Amino acid sequence: MPKNTFFNLPEEKRERIIEAALDEFAKNLYHNASITRIVDNSGIAKGSFYQYFEDKKDLFKYIVDLGGKKKTKYLEHVLTEIDNMNFFSLIRELFIAGIIFSKENPKLSNIGYNFANSTDEKLKQEIYGENVPKSNYMFKILLRKGIARGEINPDIDVGLVSQMITSLSISIIEYFFKEIRKTDDMEMLDLVDKMLFVLKNGIERN
Amino acid sequence: MPKNTFFNLPEEKRERIIEAALDEFAKNLYHNASITRIVDNSGIAKGSFYQYFEDKKDLFKYIVDLGGKKKTKYLEHVLTEIDNMNFFSLIRELFIAGIIFSKENPKLSNIGYNFANSTDEKLKQEIYGENVPKSNYMFKILLRKGIARGEINPDIDVGLVSQMITSLSISIIEYFFKEIRKTDDMEMLDLVDKMLFVLKNGIERN
DNA sequence: TCGTCATATGACTTTTAAGTCACATGACTA
DNA sequence: TAGTCATGTGACTTAAAAGTCATATGACGA
Numbered sequence: 001m002p003k004n005t006f007f008n009l010p011e012e013k014r015e016r017i018i019e020a021a022l023d024e025f026a027k028n029l030y031h032n033a034s035i036t037r038i039v040d041n042s043g044i045a046k047g048s049f050y051q052y053f054e055d056k057k058d059l060f061k062y063i064v065d066l067g068g069k070k071k072t073k074y075l076e077h078v079l080t081e082i083d084n085m086n087f088f089s090l091i092r093e094l095f096i097a098g099i100i101f102s103k104e105n106p107k108l109s110n111i112g113y114n115f116a117n118s119t120d121e122k123l124k125q126e127i128y129g130e131n132v133p134k135s136n137y138m139f140k141i142l143l144r145k146g147i148a149r150g151e152i153n154p155d156i157d158v159g160l161v162s163q164m165i166t167s168l169s170i171s172i173i174e175y176f177f178k179e180i181r182k183t184d185d186m187e188m189l190d191l192v193d194k195m196l197f198v199l200k201n202g203i204e205r206n
Numbered sequence: 207m208p209k210n211t212f213f214n215l216p217e218e219k220r221e222r223i224i225e226a227a228l229d230e231f232a233k234n235l236y237h238n239a240s241i242t243r244i245v246d247n248s249g250i251a252k253g254s255f256y257q258y259f260e261d262k263k264d265l266f267k268y269i270v271d272l273g274g275k276k277k278t279k280y281l282e283h284v285l286t287e288i289d290n291m292n293f294f295s296l297i298r299e300l301f302i303a304g305i306i307f308s309k310e311n312p313k314l315s316n317i318g319y320n321f322a323n324s325t326d327e328k329l330k331q332e333i334y335g336e337n338v339p340k341s342n343y344m345f346k347i348l349l350r351k352g353i354a355r356g357e358i359n360p361d362i363d364v365g366l367v368s369q370m371i372t373s374l375s376i377s378i379i380e381y382f383f384k385e386i387r388k389t390d391d392m393e394m395l396d397l398v399d400k401m402l403f404v405l406k407n408g409i410e411r412n
Numbered sequence: 413t414c415g416t417c418a419t420a421t422g423a424c425t426t427t428t429a430a431g432t433c434a435c436a437t438g439a440c441t442a
Numbered sequence: 443t444a445g446t447c448a449t450g451t452g453a454c455t456t457a458a459a460a461g462t463c464a465t466a467t468g469a470c471g472a
Contacts, residue, residue: 034458034459034460035459035460035461036458036459036460046460046461046462047461047462047463049461050460050461050462055460055461056460056461
């Protein structure tokens with residue numbers, strides 16, 4: 001947790017520091033990111049930084065947490081509908097919310113994605129603590145509900161398929177940024193629907 | 207390219223250096239990996255290292271290339287069958303070959319995977335040069351052939367689906383290591399077939 | 413006006429890395 | 443045997459990072 005001094009700062013200054021940190025951590029993985037550069041780019045003194053944060057990890061955890069909370073905000077309205085919508089509609093809304101989050105918060109999204117994929121398990125433990133994000137787990141629950149309701153083929157391997165969907169949910173964001181970029185939202189919705197069609201029906205010609 | 211001195215080394219010593227480099231680069235991303243540790247762990251002097259390699263990048267490129275060539279060896283016998291096998295059999299063999307490569311070369315596989323996922327485009331350009339691996343592209347070709355042969359639903363978005371398959375081909379390796387680990391090969395084949403079933407038929411209950 | 417306290421500062425210390433270089437070694441040649 | 447050349451060496455140089463600390467500032471209350 002940042003120190004009180006950080007939260008006492010005038011908002012404009014706090015934003016400047018967060019912006020510089022987002023830039024730095026979006027461009028560099030944790031170990032390669034430089035506090036010196038963050039400090040230079042936000043126009044504060046090195047010493048001041050350590051008035052606001054315990055250390056580099058403290059800042060990084062703050063940023064990762066910001067991202068997690070913000071992403072949760074994008075997803076939560078979907079998850080309240082969990083008992084009112086069928087499986088594929090839920091997944092559709094989750095994918096869309098995920099894409100919009102990444103579109104509106106590209107740096108936060110990038111930082112979270114890179115960190116989640118990093119292999120430094122010790123650092124992950126320190127940063128995530130109890131809050132390890134497990135989208136796998138969420139999809140497992142949704143799949144089980146879907147099977148119970150008769151929407152999903154009960155013969156599937158739920159563990160494997162939830163991993164597949166997790167991986168597709170990331171993949172669609174990558175594809176979106178790589179191939180579509182400055183699109184109108186219609187194209188994005190079209191992409192999501194195409195992916196869901198494949199997930200529903202497969203690609204074999206019948 | 208390593209210098210001639212490196213290739214003139216007795217095999218045992220060369221292997222020691224490669225082993226130490228694999229360890230280091232598998233544990234740490236490029237920027238965080240330490241030549242000093244590689245040198246210590248392989249029992250050679252710092253100065254000797256620079257007799258063998260131009261610099262850190264030279265070694266890393268050599269290791270990444272090793273991985274690429276080795277992986278190609280695992281895949282190439284499948285690709286010679288491209289006109290004799292149907293789409294799903296080809297994909298099946300490619301997935302299996304990929305898993306076996308990762309199983310038999312976990313460090314090389316890890317290094318390649320992490321590097322391919324890294325965001326340092328400048329470094330990627332320097333390391334890959336012309337040889338940027340594009341498994342997407344391979345799947346695109348296979349999909350087009352599959353559509354031409356009437357095996358694949360012609361309405362799919364080939365670009366999107368090839369991205370999906372690329373992502374699944376990585377996902378299955380992750381799942382294999384996470385959930386199955388010390389398996390007999392039957393379990394692995396079962397996993398591949400389950401994933402392919404979903405890709406073929408989707409998960410919706412009919 | 414004076415004193416106090418939270419905040420601001422940047423030169424400094426320490427650590428760790430990549431890469432260099434003057435010199436050592438030892439096998440093979442004339 | 444003497445000389446040469448490829449190879450081996452580790453202390454050294456340079457660079458860049460995280461984190462520290464003695465000191466400065468300035469707002470506010472008495």
